[in-house]
Amino acid sequence: MARLNPEIDHLLRRAGFGISAAEVSTYQDMSFAQAVAHLVDYEGRPDDVDARIGRQDHAQVNASNDRSGGLFSPDIDIDDARQRWMFRMIHSRRPLQEKMTLFWHNHFATGFSKLANESG
Secondary structure (H helix, E strand, O other), X not given: OXXXXXXXXXXXXXXXXXXXXXXXXXXXXXXXXXXXXXXXXXXXXXXXXXXXXXXXXXXXXXXXXXXXXXXOOOOOOHHHHHHHHHHHHHHOOOHHHHHHHHHHHHHHOOOHHXXXXXXX
């Protein structure tokens, strides 16, 4: 595998979650400024990560059986939502967006117990 500019490699670890082997060719010939511009160009990167859930060449998710009846339901099951978020961090084409979501989550998040209507 070709090596990246050490500054870009460091940038990708700090502004995202590192780089996959498939992404090396994207960043290999970029300058540092071009790599930064690429990371912050959210509109230029498709947000298609949810559509890739279940592909064999991606991390697998497991459906919870308690509330969703065995279907992967991240909108109603907290365990599925956690898996979906982890999947997004691993496979997103917008790593800086996911890294910032993780950063701000610790600052602004509301507890699931405050959102869930368990009284039925």
